[in-house]
Amino acid sequence: MLYRRQQIRKPRTNAGAGKRGNRVRPPYVSATRVRTSDLGESGYRGPATLAGIRRHTIPGPEASGRDVLVAILLWFIRPRTGKLRPEIGNKGTVLQPMNSSETAKKIASYTNWIQDIEIDGVNTLNRNDPKQYNHVNRTRIRRELFIEPLLRSGFLRGKRVLDLGCSYGYWAMAAASEGEAAEVVGVDAHAPSIEQGRWILERKQIGNCELRLADSYTTLETLAAGSFDVIFCLGFFYHIRDPFRLLTLMQRAAKEAVIVDTMVHKSDDANISLRPVRPKNLLGESVLGLEMFSSPKAIYWMGLEAGFKEVTRLETDLEADTRGLWDYRGGNRASFVMSNGPAIASIFDNAQPFEYPTPAEDIELHGIYPELNGGRNGAGNPS
Secondary structure (H helix, E strand, O other), X not given: OEEEEEEEOOOOOOOOOOOOOOOOOOOEEEEEEEOHHHOOOOOOOOOOOHHHHHHHOOOOOOOOHHHHHHHHHHHHHHHHOHHHOOEEOHHHOEEOOOOHHHHHHHHHOOOOOOOOOEEOOEEOOOOOOHHHHHHHHHHHHHHHHHHHHHHHHOOOOOOEEEEEOOOXXXXXXXXXXXXXXXXXXXXXXXXXXXXXXXXXXXXXXXOOEEEEEOOHHHHHHOOOOOOEEEEEEEOOOOOOOOHHHHHHHHHHHEEEEEEEEEEOOOOOOOOEEEEEOOOOOOXXXXXXXXXXXXXHHHHHHHHXXXXXXXXXXXOOOOOXXXXXXXXXXXXXXXXXXXXXXXXXXXXXXXXXXOOOOOHHHHHHHHOOOHHHHOEOOOOOEOO
């Protein structure tokens, strides 16, 4: 049981005032008990800070010898309470201490982890669980596609990066902490994911990254031309109803490059297919019942039509460990880079040019109505 002082005011008296030994005495301090529930499980909280220990444990005139001993002992053991010193988290906020069990409980409160992130010494995924390891391996391959090449070239260093449809911000944080970007802004229309990401930023103490609850179309429309050097659109391009409009807005907002990783319509033709989805609790134009899957050729052509100077694919080895890669290996997902200036090969050492003709070349080859001449592949296919 700890003790703290409590001021008890005694009635003042002027009797004998001015005479030595009969001066009016100030209120004195007596020792009162403090409940242990007032203290944290790993240290002192509230009034019992470092200053509070000193202030609330000085015994008054009524204190017994035991009270004095307790106060002295508390004073000498105070430096051992390491969690009393606040840490500085994201953007200068005070990082409240959490032990491993508290962190694990917080991690378990979120059910949408698809990347393994270490937070306060606790991992968000269990690599020994086969299902969760699929996510771990999938993240490794996706990093090899579009993050590791950026790190090798140092392209993100000092840049401003916008991450559209960022979820809880894994790729935004990679650009900020690993890519050494000057500033990273992630936007997503799903409020719980943004709250989750902000908690991760606080615990990881990443100060050059900010996550905002916002609709991507609205965000892009309010930006000035060239507001960001690089735009990420990773796992988001198919969750939309107007892919060409999104490409046009990204081309305007990105000063240098746009990176897209998306589910695609599996075809060598320039097609866009529709897929019904269950509406989610999202913002603005993110609320939709149909999603659009564009084929690689359609993305290539729309990128050029939107004004990008160069559009290429990204390649990596998908055979070493195939777990969690069904869509990439089956041709249902692909990664692309679109440039407004820099040569893509100078940024990505895994870039592969498209073998498709450009729209202008296609007209020269097949005319405006290819179906009149048997289609592009000679079998009556109008594509």
